[in-house]
Amino acid sequence: MEANGPGKIRRVYERQKTRAGGNWHSHIALLNADGTKNEVVADDADYVVYGYSVQKLYVAMCVLDKIDRGGLVNGAPLTLDTKVTLTAGIIAEGSGIFHLHKGAYGDSITVANFLTAMLLVSDNTSVRLSGLHVPALEINEILAAKGFVHTRVEPVANPNRFYLGVTTPRETHDMLYRLVNGTLLSAASTTWFLRVLRWVNGYHDGVRRDMSSDERSRVATKYGADFNTLGGSRHEAGVMFGTDGSPALTYAMFTDAHPEQNNYGATHPVVQAHSVIGRVLFDSIATTSAPSARTHHTPAPFVPYKGN
Structure with a gap:
């Protein structure tokens, strides 16, 4: 089993990291049925x-x-059914779908709607809607x-707006680890969250690229990409599940200071590295x-629907 075990994961990770370039900061762990973990990669974690x-x-x-806590917004409990109007003033450009409406705004959408867009297609407008x-x-x-000690968003003058901020690979692992073990959110919120992240219409360029649809459905993943004065950043973090739905592995791979900063596609060297590592x-x-395992x-x- 060592051929597909921790030793091979470390070797492939190091080889792909060197080949892709940039500065890597990663954490990868195998999860045990009793809720403990075996750290496989801790690279500047x-x-x-x-x-x-x-x-x-x-x-x-x-x-x-x-x-989950029954928090109030405008005097009413916040729920997944809570509605908000999609106005021109809330639109953010970049990744996502809502900015593509281009003038045809005014939709009344639910919290579930914009969270799904934020997690599945990384919609930027949804971040602003979350801030409301x-x-x-x-x-x-x-x-x-x-x-979480280091993970924060960055507030701005408008209290409902923020930059997405900072984290660490280890804290991202801890968040995912606690999520899938049912200690971060309620059972209902956990199930909802993971159903979206595991859906087959999500991000496929990186870890999930060389997988069948059934295999992809066993991987909950989120991608991040941008650039700053150091260069390009290409990140991906998520969880893989066993055949019975038990959480089996977490990964949090962050790469910054990469010279190729304007390629957001599958041919970016770091994204290509993620696909190789993901398969292993x-x-x-x-x-x-x-x-x-404590949770499944x-x-x-996924079943195609032909319509009628």
Whole structure:
């Protein structure tokens, strides 16, 4: 089993890291049925890095946490059914779908709608919509209360707006680890969160690229990409599940200071490296099952619908 085990994961990781270039900061762990973990890769895992769109995992978590606690927005309990109007003033350009409406605004959408767009297609407008319901300072208070020391959003003058901020690979692992073990959110919010992240219409260029649709459905993943004065950043973090829906592996790979900063496609060297590493990671847990695991998460299978 060592051929597909921790030793091979470390070797492939190091080889792909060298080949792709940039500065890597990563954490990869195999998860045991009793809730413990085996650290496989800890490469500068406590480095504080701009998480870019990987931070949307934390934003969604804070919105769901407020729902779990019965938090109020404008005097009413926040729920996934809570509605907000999509106006021109809330639109953010870049990744996502809402900015593509181009003038045809005015939709009344639910919290579930914009969180799905934020997690599945990394919609930037959804970050602003999240801020209307959980302001920046409240997000940071939730993160601190849950024990995250470094992970924060960056507030701006408008209390409902923020930059996505920073995290570390280890804290991102911890967030995912606690999520899948049911200790971060309620059971209902956890199931909802993972159903979206595992859906087959999500991000496929990186870790999930060389997988079948069934294999992709066993991987919950979130991608992040941007650039700053150091160069390009390409990140990906997520969880892989066993054949019985038990959480089997977490990965949090952050790469910054890469010279290729304007390629956001599958040919970016770091994204190509993620696809190779992802295949090896999945092969290491492909036949894994853990009936005694504390939690299991199995989404409905994808079935094409021809319409009528």
